[in-house]
Amino acid sequence: xxxxxxxxxxxxxxxxxxxxxxxxxxxxxxxxxxxxxxxxxxxxxxxxxxxxxxxxxxxxxxxxxxxxxxxxxxxxxxxxxxxxxxxxxxxxxxxxxxxxxxxxxxxxxxxxxxxxxxxxxxxxxxxxxxxxxxxxxxxxxxxxxxxxxxxxxxxxxxxxxxxxxxxxxxxxxxxxxxxxxxxxxxxxxxxxxxxxxxxxxxxxxxxxxxxxxxxxxxxxxxxxxxxxxxxxxxxxxxxxxxxxxxxxxxxxxxxxxxxxxxxxxxxxxxxxxxxxxxxxxxxxxxxxxxxxxxxxxxxxxxxxxxxxxxxxxxx
Amino acid sequence: xxxxxxxxxxxxxxxxxxxxxxxxxxxxxxxxxxxxxxxxxxxxxxxxxxxxxxxxxxxxxxxxxxxxxxxxxxxxxxxxxxxxxxxxxxxxxxxxxxxxxxxxxxxxxxxxxxxxxxxxxxxxxxxxxxxxxxxxxxxxxxxxxxxxxxxxxxxxxxxxxxxxxxxxxxxxxxxxxxxxxxxxxxxxxxxxxxxxxxxxxxxxxxxxxxxxxxxxxxxxxxxxxxxxxxxxxxxxxxxxxxxxxxxxxxx
Ligand SMILES: Cc1cc2nc3c(=O)[nH]c(=O)nc-3n(C[C@H](O)[C@H](O)[C@H](O)COP(=O)(O)OP(=O)(O)OC[C@H]3O[C@@H](n4cnc5c(N)ncnc54)[C@H](O)[C@@H]3O)c2cc1C
Ligand SMILES: Nc1ncnc2c1ncn2[C@@H]1O[C@H](COP(=O)(O)O)[C@@H](O)[C@H]1O
Numbered sequence: 001x002x003x004x005x006x007x008x009x010x011x012x013x014x015x016x017x018x019x020x021x022x023x024x025x026x027x028x029x030x031x032x033x034x035x036x037x038x039x040x041x042x043x044x045x046x047x048x049x050x051x052x053x054x055x056x057x058x059x060x061x062x063x064x065x066x067x068x069x070x071x072x073x074x075x076x077x078x079x080x081x082x083x084x085x086x087x088x089x090x091x092x093x094x095x096x097x098x099x100x101x102x103x104x105x106x107x108x109x110x111x112x113x114x115x116x117x118x119x120x121x122x123x124x125x126x127x128x129x130x131x132x133x134x135x136x137x138x139x140x141x142x143x144x145x146x147x148x149x150x151x152x153x154x155x156x157x158x159x160x161x162x163x164x165x166x167x168x169x170x171x172x173x174x175x176x177x178x179x180x181x182x183x184x185x186x187x188x189x190x191x192x193x194x195x196x197x198x199x200x201x202x203x204x205x206x207x208x209x210x211x212x213x214x215x216x217x218x219x220x221x222x223x224x225x226x227x228x229x230x231x232x233x234x235x236x237x238x239x240x241x242x243x244x245x246x247x248x249x250x251x252x253x254x255x256x257x258x259x260x261x262x263x264x265x266x267x268x269x270x271x272x273x274x275x276x277x278x279x280x281x282x283x284x285x286x287x288x289x290x291x292x293x294x295x296x297x298x299x300x301x302x303x304x305x306x307x308x309x310x311x312x313x314x315x
Numbered sequence: 316x317x318x319x320x321x322x323x324x325x326x327x328x329x330x331x332x333x334x335x336x337x338x339x340x341x342x343x344x345x346x347x348x349x350x351x352x353x354x355x356x357x358x359x360x361x362x363x364x365x366x367x368x369x370x371x372x373x374x375x376x377x378x379x380x381x382x383x384x385x386x387x388x389x390x391x392x393x394x395x396x397x398x399x400x401x402x403x404x405x406x407x408x409x410x411x412x413x414x415x416x417x418x419x420x421x422x423x424x425x426x427x428x429x430x431x432x433x434x435x436x437x438x439x440x441x442x443x444x445x446x447x448x449x450x451x452x453x454x455x456x457x458x459x460x461x462x463x464x465x466x467x468x469x470x471x472x473x474x475x476x477x478x479x480x481x482x483x484x485x486x487x488x489x490x491x492x493x494x495x496x497x498x499x500x501x502x503x504x505x506x507x508x509x510x511x512x513x514x515x516x517x518x519x520x521x522x523x524x525x526x527x528x529x530x531x532x533x534x535x536x537x538x539x540x541x542x543x544x545x546x547x548x549x550x551x552x553x554x555x556x557x558x559x560x561x562x563x564x565x566x
Binding site for chain 1: 326328331332334341353408409410413432433435436437438439440441442443444445446447448449451452453454455456457459471474475476477478479480481482483484485486489494495496530531532533534535536537538539540543544546547548549551552553555556558559563565566
């Protein structure tokens, strides 16, 4: 039996998130098949085939599978499921949207946000905002896993030589659907690294006071080659867009260095960053809970500390 | 248009939980319980649709032990019209919740079902999508905005995705899961809390609905994550830069 990993791509590149899922899949000790769907999947197949650990690449380049719509992705996964012991996605917006729908069609209880693979049927996953770790065993015939990308290293993008197989229209199951229609997306463009794969993340909270002041963090981030994140309070207040949110219900990050600026350290925020290697907290309140997880705490007004820090760092 | 809203009773978001001594469960004795925050957003959205004349009835559904009725009462106090409790002491996993909900959909014939994107106890982020799959309905997950066409036959949903926002048009009936920015839930007023006591609350069980809810996942053990080693306070920016460069070697 082999493992099916559902890839995320933008028609030009495989997303970094998928590389972490490949690593998780290789821990299951079976051949790994990577599934590419929708527009541009043919174009990325060649580079996908080079990912270390991938034995086979399946390409399903049909319009019904464009934009990762759950209503068509789920029947495809259910149709392909027979040949696999596990289906793996990364717990991104894409993976979270499609896999549970497939689980309904397969009558399987999905296992979300896996951080450790104990065996082919036992997995560890965080619950209660990461304040507890549950080891669970699945009795289902096929295991559906979403993996937390910070818990698995990315697979190397070279070294593999997988066979590429094009799936014919007849191999896809009932992917044609009229239930939902993709209308468009407004995705933020940034020169900075992606939040979830950046080596350094600088995040701001309510202490930033407004969106304009986030320019202070942008300047620091540009010096450090960092991504910029935020607390929920900063997003809710409209300082920065939703995709900046780090936490239990936002993005989970685990960079080499996480700098929390004007963030108090609520458990929901900690859930998204406490596995970072080094944590710096800059907060004017000496009692802020963020200091309990910080390796280096600076009690200071951010409006003087951040410009000083930016100036002190050599590019 | 009738709306079903799922409301789960969970440990309050302010509580820091502890794992019990024999590592079999999270200690829930004397812990404050509340409605899952994403479900408060769900109830609020349903009520706004009713106030806007789009919805006609809002039915709050909770599943779990008898005291899940309290969570339904909270929804009724916010303004929902009636409640359904599916009572069981069996641990309910998302697939089972979705199957129970699908049976209620067969009975109630709603046009829209609103669930939270995630329960803050199990952090599964599955139930709405599973329900949509079981019913064969369109799904709009992680919604931050809903707009109905004038004929109420399609629903335009703005979704929070990793790179920003995405817009979908869904055929009705449909499933929505709420994200944080959809709205800000109201508080129940005292008169409405009183009124809620006399609103109808129907009871069902997995048996009465004919659903096998036996857990598919067996919990082997629960652990607390390893704590982080204590850090240090630095005196100023210069010391911070020195530590990051020469001690941690991360810049
Ligand atoms: C269902 C649910 C899900 C949630 N999900 C998330 C999530 O995913 N991510 C998340 O972050 N939160 C989440 N939250 C919210 C969380 O509970 C907190 O409300 C939030 O993290 C607080 O953000 P904050 O630290 O920026 O704001 P606050 O708690 O208000 O803290 C602001 C901090 O800034 C400091 N400060 C102010 N001015 C200055 C200054 N000039 N210089 C230095 N320091 C200053 C203050 O001392 C304070 O510590 C969630 C909550 C719920 C209910
Ligand atoms: N026991 C339950 N009772 C009512 N609603 C539930 C229950 N479990 C899950 N839900 C709904 O499903 C959503 C997502 O839960 P989950 O998939 O467990 O993260 C919640 O926000 C609720 O709306």
